[in-house]
Amino acid sequence: MTTVAFIGLGHMGNPMAANLVKSGHTVLGFDLLPDNLATAKANGVTIAASAVAAIADADVVITMLPAGKHVLSVYAEIAPHAKKGALLIDSSTIDVDSARKAHEIAKTHSLLSVDAPVSGGIGGAAAGTLTFMVGGAADAFAVAEPILKPMAGRIVHCGEPGAGQAAKICNNMILGISMIGVSEAFTLAEKLGLSHQALFDVASTSSGQCWSLTTYCPVPGPVPTSPANNSYKPGFAAALMLKDLKLSQEAARSVGAATPLGQHAEEIYAQFGAAGNEGSDFSGIINYLRDATREG
Numbered sequence: 001m002t003t004v005a006f007i008g009l010g011h012m013g014n015p016m017a018a019n020l021v022k023s024g025h026t027v028l029g030f031d032l033l034p035d036n037l038a039t040a041k042a043n044g045v046t047i048a049a050s051a052v053a054a055i056a057d058a059d060v061v062i063t064m065l066p067a068g069k070h071v072l073s074v075y076a077e078i079a080p081h082a083k084k085g086a087l088l089i090d091s092s093t094i095d096v097d098s099a100r101k102a103h104e105i106a107k108t109h110s111l112l113s114v115d116a117p118v119s120g121g122i123g124g125a126a127a128g129t130l131t132f133m134v135g136g137a138a139d140a141f142a143v144a145e146p147i148l149k150p151m152a153g154r155i156v157h158c159g160e161p162g163a164g165q166a167a168k169i170c171n172n173m174i175l176g177i178s179m180i181g182v183s184e185a186f187t188l189a190e191k192l193g194l195s196h197q198a199l200f201d202v203a204s205t206s207s208g209q210c211w212s213l214t215t216y217c218p219v220p221g222p223v224p225t226s227p228a229n230n231s232y233k234p235g236f237a238a239a240l241m242l243k244d245l246k247l248s249q250e251a252a253r254s255v256g257a258a259t260p261l262g263q264h265a266e267e268i269y270a271q272f273g274a275a276g277n278e279g280s281d282f283s284g285i286i287n288y289l290r291d292a293t294r295e296g
């Protein structure tokens with residue numbers, strides 16, 4: 001079994017680390033928040049006094065941090081002290097540019113590295129069914145894959161360093177756009193006198209079918225497990241959706257890709273957040289669209 005250091009024990013990191021402990025790995029953890037450390041300790045993680053202390057004897061280091069600046073600062077701190085030949089796995093969702101810089105830091109210190117962001121949310125993290133999208137060289141992926149398994153439902157090697165983050169932001173751009181599309185359809189249906197269930201029964205088995213409709217339906221009723229049935233409690237918070245849409249548009253600008261719907265989705269989620277809904281599930285966008293009035 002492997003000694004794994006886990007840095008960033010928040011909503012996602014803590015359940016992921018718990019699954020590594022359950023699979024028999026020795027897990028050392030570090031976070032800045034005492035409450036998160038207490039949860040980790042209760043889950044069987046050995047708490048370290050600092051990030052450097054956590055990684056000193058680790059064969060694998062996993063980071064699950066808020067954004068690129070946190071990952072780069074932790075990498076700069078730990079890389080000079082990491083065990084020779086150790087593997088660094090960053091599972092945070094960050095911009096492609098920072099992901100590539102993180103790989104460079106690892107390479108400078110002769111460490112293996114992969115970017116391995118996830119899809120599946122807090123539920124998937126707890127159940128050990130996350131989808132990992134991995135970017136990095138084949139030798140690094142070969143070491144990463146068995147470590148990721150206890151936390152994963154699916155592991156996809158997407159390509160070179162940064163390819164995992166690229167896959168993540170492209171997927172979530174589809175998600176943001178499709179949730180707005182499904183929400184617009186329900187809003188129009190309501191105004192046309194068509195019931196939620198009738199639209200669901202038709203679209204879920206027709207060409208309008210998509211995850212935002214069939215798994216995460218933004219109106220209560222047709223999919224009992226969707227956050228719409230629980231006052232739009234997240235789930236996947238609107239603030240995180242906006243973060244990922246921003247990352248997609250930053251990447252689109254940097255490579256000159258035309259993503260007009262992605263850009264519009266970012267604007268709509270920015271307005272939704274500014275109206276006080278950052279903590280709502282992202283499917284709550286339907287309430288914002290329903291309240292909006294059409295001009296022209």
Ligand code: NAD
Binds near residue numbers: 066
């Ligand atoms: P979170 O804020 O709950 O956890 C981040 C943790 O990092 C916090 O506990 C914070 O204290 C810690 N941290 C920050 N700087 C640190 C440092 N220098 N050293 C040690 N710890 C530090 O966030 P989360 O919801 O767990 O998300 C983590 C990442 O996963 C984000 O990049 C997010 O976009 C991504 N993600 C989240 C979800 C989700 O549903 N929550 C789903 C997929 C991906």
